[in-house]
Amino acid sequence: ETGVTQTPRHLVMGMTNKKSLKCEQHLGHNAMYWYKQSAKKPLELMFVYSLEERVENNSVPSRFSPECPNSSHLFLHLHTLQPEDSALYLCASSQEVGGAGENEQYFGPGTRLTVT
């Protein structure tokens, strides 16, 4: 595997289900991100992890719970979601030096989530 991979690619879940999204980066980067991409809305940054520590949580509802067990893996645990949470969830990684933000982010293909 190369780059950033995400599983599953598609997920349909009921409002009472619990599921998890998985992201893996094979680039040796030290920062990972979760984004939400909804129709008609700009990409929304949800969480930022640097060296496995969360450095940003953009006022995301608690029904989304991130986990970063090591620098290569990032999870997004989902529970009691709402229909408006249906979206494409993108994972990205980058190599950050001092948190300057000058390096590009590499994106995975995303997980298309539908909440019924």
Add this chain to the structure above:
Amino acid sequence: AQSVTQLGSHVSVSEGALVLLRCNYSSSVPPYLFWYVQYPNQGLQLLLKYTTGATLVKGINGFEAEFKKSETSFHLTKPSAHMSDAAEYFCAVSAGSWGKLQFGAGTQVVVTP
């Protein structure tokens, strides 16, 4: 705080014609600027970026962009459109703080024969 405005949510261009996508930004500190492309059912792919130095930046697939500080712009161009350029394009700005990118709303490009 920073923000990005992309002018035009949809652009239609003839094959072989100039592609011009407009991006204006605001930032309280010197920005880092990026253009990404998203093809259907895929993630975002970097086209080019500006950090420091030369203000005309060349990217992949024949795209280039020019950073104009006085106009707070970072427009993307390609001299001759190809059918494979049909995609959605995003301008983004970063102003430090662990790579927090602020994305524009995106511009959907349609290429007609």
